[in-house]
Every structure is written in structure tokens, then in C-alpha cells.
Amino acid sequence: MSVASVIENAKVYATRTWTYEGGLGQRAWILHRLTGLGVFTFLALHIIDIFLVGFDPQVFNALTVIYHLPVMRLGHIVLFYCVIYHAVNGARIITLDFFPKLWRYQKESIQISMIVVMVLFIPSMLVILYEIIISLE
Amino acid sequence: MEKSKVTLKIKRFNPEVDKTPHWENYAIEVEPTDRILDGLNYIKWYQDGTLSFRRSCAHGICGSDAMRINGRNRLACKVLFKEMGATISVEPIAGLPVLKDLIVDMELFMEHYRAVLPYLINDDPPPPTERYQSPADRARFDDTTKCILCACCTTSCPSFWAKEDYLGPAAIVQAHRFIFDSRDQAADKRLEILSDSDGVWRCRTIFNCTDACPRNIEVTRAIGEVKQEMLFRKM
Ligand code: FES
Numbered sequence: 001m002s003v004a005s006v007i008e009n010a011k012v013y014a015t016r017t018w019t020y021e022g023g024l025g026q027r028a029w030i031l032h033r034l035t036g037l038g039v040f041t042f043l044a045l046h047i048i049d050i051f052l053v054g055f056d057p058q059v060f061n062a063l064t065v066i067y068h069l070p071v072m073r074l075g076h077i078v079l080f081y082c083v084i085y086h087a088v089n090g091a092r093i094i095t096l097d098f099f100p101k102l103w104r105y106q107k108e109s110i111q112i113s114m115i116v117v118m119v120l121f122i123p124s125m126l127v128i129l130y131e132i133i134i135s136l137e
Numbered sequence: 138m139e140k141s142k143v144t145l146k147i148k149r150f151n152p153e154v155d156k157t158p159h160w161e162n163y164a165i166e167v168e169p170t171d172r173i174l175d176g177l178n179y180i181k182w183y184q185d186g187t188l189s190f191r192r193s194c195a196h197g198i199c200g201s202d203a204m205r206i207n208g209r210n211r212l213a214c215k216v217l218f219k220e221m222g223a224t225i226s227v228e229p230i231a232g233l234p235v236l237k238d239l240i241v242d243m244e245l246f247m248e249h250y251r252a253v254l255p256y257l258i259n260d261d262p263p264p265p266t267e268r269y270q271s272p273a274d275r276a277r278f279d280d281t282t283k284c285i286l287c288a289c290c291t292t293s294c295p296s297f298w299a300k301e302d303y304l305g306p307a308a309i310v311q312a313h314r315f316i317f318d319s320r321d322q323a324a325d326k327r328l329e330i331l332s333d334s335d336g337v338w339r340c341r342t343i344f345n346c347t348d349a350c351p352r353n354i355e356v357t358r359a360i361g362e363v364k365q366e367m368l369f370r371k372m
Contacts, residue, residue, distance in 0.1 A: 020208060
């Protein structure tokens with residue numbers, strides 16, 4: 001498979017997923033994928049920086065400074081959302097897989113998981129925001 | 138009943154001249170209780186004879202007129218204009234190669250269907266009367282007997298779009314119909330086929346299939362039951 005055809009396939013797939021009028025379940029799944037990618041990106045970064053400690057602690061220290069920049073700390077909020085959503089939605093899907101009889105309540109299950117996500121996310125977001133503001137002063 | 142004007146926006150593709158598909162608009166007058174299929178027929182018979190689509194029974198039984206109507210998979214013969222608005226988009230179901238206009242090549246879909254051995258397997262000699270089945274045993278798989286192989290579910294599934302080797306919801310529904318049939322003896326064989334990486338585990342519990350099924354089969358539930366059976370059978 002050539003690079004061009006891989007890109008073309010990815011484009012077709014993304015448009016299809018984006019334009020198909022699926023229900024709430026499809027949107028929950030798209031978000032699951034996106035947040036999964038978010039967590040993966042952070043993990044990859046983390047593996048690279050830890051690797052740098054062994055390589056040269058100076059470089060690692062320089063990098064941690066970057067992590068503490070206010071902009072990067074806003075990224076923490078995104079990371080928190082990604083982790084929380086991915087975990088809660090994952091637990092929802094596992095539950096539905098183990099209890100197929102609950103299929104009737106899939107819409108409700110998504111609504112409940114969104115509430116759980118918000119309950120976990122909003123306080124953590126406020127804490128991070130608070131810390132960022134304090135550090136700016 | 139009063140007629141109203143609607144626009145059917147149809148995705149056209151003629152492999153002999155077109156490189157890529159394009160949209161074409163058709164203005165027609167319909168009654169609110171006309172079906173999308175009536176609109177397509179009208180266009181074919183009176184406006185543009187080159188428009189191609191499959192249909193046969195026109196009563197939601199043969200499954201040949203599955204298409205993507207207003208973004209979602211449906212049977213054109215089971216959807217009324219009054220449910221769809223004044224401008225309606227019609228395109229072929231996604232994930233299977235388009236042959237012409239709204240007609241797709243169903244071979245891959247049928248291949249997946251055949252892969253799950255969708256027929257009764259029982260090596261015991263037939264009894265003099267019948268293979269008895271209690272009403273309760275029959276009820277166990279009643280829902281999945283309703284499948285008409287229209288492909289609405291499989292072609293609404295993002296997992297199938299991502300990997301066409303995935304057997305897809307329709308094949309799993311058909312497998313379910315025999316796995317839970319008390320007269321059948323090949324459940325193990327089917328479960329083995331479905332435990333492949335392109336089998337049941339590629340399902341991400343997205344529910345597009347359940348939403349798309351024109352027969353209201355609880356598709357995701359059936360898939361879930363097969364997953365469960367696979368996990369707990371040997372325990
Ligand atoms: S034409 Fe037979 S199902 Fe629609």
C-alpha cells in the first residue's frame with residue numbers, strides 16, 4: 001500500500017464517520033477514539049522525556065520547565081478530560097458487553113457516563129486552573 | 138391528499154464515464170405518504186431513465202433497496218416523504234464498491250454471510266416426525282430470524298468501514314440465529330469462526346447497526362450475546 005492510498009483511505013474513513021447520521025453511540029465512540037489519541041500522545045511524550053533522563057538529566061530538567069509553562073498546564077486540563085472520558089466510557093462499554101440485555105438503555109448509559117465525567121472533570125479542571133492563576137501572580 | 142414539492146439529491150456514478158461520484162438534484166411532486174422508493178421510481182420512469190437502483194418487493198421484505206437516506210441507512214420502501222423533509226439526500230450504502238448509482242456490489246457481504254455457516258447443521262438421522270423444539274427454545278433466537286440481509290447494519294458500522302474483512306453485524310446476527318437454535322449442533326464451529334480477530338471482537342458497541350436495522354432487530358444485543366457465549370461457554 002502506498003502512502004497516497006493510505007492517506008486517501010484515511011480521508012474516506014474520516015468523512016464517512018463524520019457524515020454518517022449515527023446516534024449518540026457513534027458520537028460517544030468518536031470521542032472515545034479522540035480522547036484515546038490524546039492519552040496516547042501524552043504517554044508517548046512521557047516515554048520520550050523519561051528516556052531523556054537516562055540520556056542527559058540536564059535535557060530532562062529543561063523539558064520539565066516546558067511542562068510547567070501555563071500553556072502546557074492548560075494541556076493538563078485536556079489530558080484530564082481525555083483520561084476521565086476514556087475511562088468512564090470504556091467502563092460503560094464493558095458493562096454493556098457483559099450485560100447485553102441493557103442494550104435498551106444505551107442512550108441513558110451515555111447520558112449517565114457524561115454526568116459522571118463532568119462530576120470528575122469539573123473539580124479537577126478548577127483545581128488546575130486555580131494553580132495556574134496562582135502561579136501567574 | 139395534497140402534493141408537495143421535494144428535492145431528491147441523489148449521488149450518481151456511472152463507471153463508464155465518471156471518475157468519481159457526483160450529486161444530482163431532482164425536483165418532484167409527492168404525497169406525504171409516498172415512500173422514497175416511489176420518488177425514485179417516478180424519477181426513473183418519467184425524468185431520467187438512467188438512474189439505477191435495486192428494488193424488488195417494495196414491502197420491506199426482500200432487502201434489496203437499502204440505501205443511505207438523509208445520512209442514515211434505511212430501506213427506501215420503508216421511509217415516507219413526510220418523515221424526511223423537503224430536501225432528501227440519497228446515496229449508496231457505504232463500505233461496499235459502488236457498481237452504478239445506488240447499486241453496490243454485495244459479494245463481500247455475502248461472503249461474510251457464508252463464512253458463518255448460516256444453515257442448520259445436525260448430523261443425527263432425522264426423526265420420523267420432526268426435530269422437536271419447545272416454544273421457549275424457539276423464542277431464544279426469534280429476534281435474529283427476522284434478518285433480511287439488506288446490509289443496512291453492516292454498512293453503517295465504523296468497524297466494517299475501517300476493515301472490510303470484519304464479518305460485520307449481519308453475519309453475526311445470522312450466526313446468532315443458529316448458535317442459539319437448540320436443534321443445531323455446530324455452535325462450537327461458528328463460535329470458533331467468530332472468535333477470529335475479524336470476528337465478533339471487532340465490534341466496538343457503537344450501536345449504529347441497531348439504529349439502522351429496518352427490521353428492528355436488537356443487533357448489538359445479539360452480538361453481545363455471542364461475545365458472552367464465547368466467554369462463558371467453556372467455564
Ligand atoms: S424493495 Fe424489498 S425491501 Fe425494499
